[in-house]
Amino acid sequence: MKIWHQSLTTIDRVPHYRDAIIKHVSRIARQDVEVVLHGMSEETYPSHYPGIFITHSYLQNLHREQFVRAALTAEKAGYDAMFIATIPDVGLLEARTLVDIPVVGYGQASFHMASMLGDRIGVVNFLAPLADQLRQNADKYGLGGKLGPIVQTEVGFEDIMAGFNDPEPIIESFKKAAELAIADGADVIIPGEGPMNVFLATHGISRIGDVPVVDSFAAGIKMCESLVDLRKNSGVYMTRRGFYNAKPPVEAVERLREMYGFIPSPNPKDDKGLSVKGIGV
Known part of the structure; x- marks a missing residue:
């Protein structure tokens, strides 16, 4: 099983935090699970600390695109689930409408x-x-x-x-x-x-x-594991009814993403995460 972890930090700029995540995730994830750590793009914040760039509604909402793009990339790259590792659950609802792999939010x-x-x-x-x-x-x-x-x-x-x-x-x-x-x-x-x-x-x-x-973190990773297992073993996955859950046509998604200056269909080869293998049970 392969899980895409997405942080709201530029994770390589905070080595103490990154190294602690690696140790913790390796301990909590099952032995058959690989968690790949990803951070925000290097140009997102002027320093290693997000600060005011995530504590105002408009500013935080601008970050949703990086989480949505991550979800699209994760599914195309063959990941089994995505973990949004930040308590505000940035982009959670939007990402879930676009991909069929489980997307789990920290919050x-x-x-x-x-x-x-x-x-x-x-x-x-x-x-x-x-x-x-x-x-x-x-x-x-x-x-x-x-x-x-x-x-x-x-x-x-x-x-x-x-x-x-x-x-x-x-x-x-x-x-x-x-x-x-x-x-x-x-x-x-x-x-x-x-x-x-x-x-x-x-x-x-x-x-x-x-x-x-x-x-x-453990709750989020274990929820990812459980939802992947549930679909594999029982065929159960999220609803596709209603405004907040229905999956839009791919053509419409790609057309509007291109119009608004986003990458229409992210390339899975752009995945540059840090792999962590689970040693838990």
């Missing part, structure tokens, strides 16, 4: 996993402007009633990158924010961004007292 997989582990979901993140989007997404996924507090940590992206070498301050900051969410009624916690999730998983943080901390 949706996390919310559904959390809903099976607890009754009131708390999110601990460091990008405060995303809170509105996370609530809107939870409503779309049918879980708005279970989403409780969203609490920000005192540390940010750069701190977490440095924390791979000095973890204790980051762990303490996360625990402090998680305890605030728990005090406000949360009984399951989702780490709000990929870097925080991978950092916590790297350092074995899976509970705060009696409260589970969802490993969102």
